[in-house]
Amino acid sequence: MIIKQKVMRNVSLTAHPTGCVRYVEDQFAWLDAKKGSDHGDRFPKRVLVIGGSTGYGLASRMVAAVMGNAATINVSFEREPAEKKVATPGWYNTMAFEREARNRRLYAESLFGDAFSKEMKQAVADLVEKDLGQVDLVVYSLASPMRIDPETGETYKSVLKPIGKTYTALSVDVQSGIIEKAVIEPAEENQIAETVKVMGGEDWQLWIDFLASRGLLAEGIKTVAYSYIGPEITFPVYREGTIGKAKEHLEHTAKVLTGRLKNLQGSAYVAVNKALVTRASAVIPVVPLYIALLYQVMKEMGLHEECTQQMFRLFTDRLYKDNDVPVDEEGRIRLDDWEMREDVQAEVDRRWKLQTEGESLVKGDLEGFRQSYDQIHGFGFDSVDYEADVDPRKI
């Protein structure tokens, strides 16, 4: 079948197998070019990535495998392909990654399904026990709109809303490039608690506790989850909004987990990452405008990074540099250091003020936003023939 991109309200409904392979190949090529130094020696050899099929999780998996020759297990939620139905990009990415990893004689397996469930934790633990014995690093990189509580069966939904008062700010329509006003009503009390249930640290803790109870965490185990802070302009909808409450909970969980992992000389971290175009971030109101401006400014200053570059810095300059992992006063790893630099933020702020409702975005990198978004779904690569008849079940 001929696979076209279909986007509805910033959500891409399709993915292209050949393009996803291309995306993964590009990440391999970038990482291969970085090899040859001694980084890899300190890297973990057995890595579990929860949410490792797209975005930051896929990048973490690839850095661990390519730079450190790690055996990796991924857990992610995917729609598998059928004769006339495309799979999720995470499915194609995973197939492409694992094929190449095995060519390199690296162990690479995935379990597809709901990471929040008890069954999945059980299945992953069995696989780790059977094939790896233990793990040295657990990456927790889930971004999900909902979670079914494994104890009660209750469904919780996460929302991206301000708390206490309506938030009004400029945004950009990614398709048309026109600046528009976003008005977001405040969350109900229960929506705050539900967002914390989905995107907070409860499930991360369940994973670590469960793996520990089965004796599957190696001495010196590290675990990391990802957070975001961002600029003041997005505080009401992000850091001080419902998702910010969940991230506070996640950050607190890191401290709890570090306490629990003491007997293994282990530690838990939250890394605060840069704002990037992923399937999860593209649907956050106001974020597309911020990202379009940020990309332009950071590209002009030679500071721009994508997921793979961010995760490369996480492993080489933070987690596995030496025994002391550099953290901020709250104990968080900061990979948003370049994004949050004063000169970067001042320029983004200046350009934000140039935007006018109803007019086209000025001095921003909307093309870069669109290209990143297309490419993480396997579209927008010059080298891919999008008119070709492809079998969606094959990569």
Ligand code: NAI
């Ligand atoms: P993403 O949408 O690219 O990846 C999410 C991953 O979670 C995918 O592998 C997906 O399959 C998996 N997943 C979702 N629900 C699942 C479930 N029920 N069971 C199993 N797997 C499931 O998202 P992204 O952006 O890479 O987000 C990962 C983390 O990074 C999130 O905590 C996010 O808040 C954080 N982060 C993202 C930033 C960004 O700008 N994209 C910035 C800073 C932090």
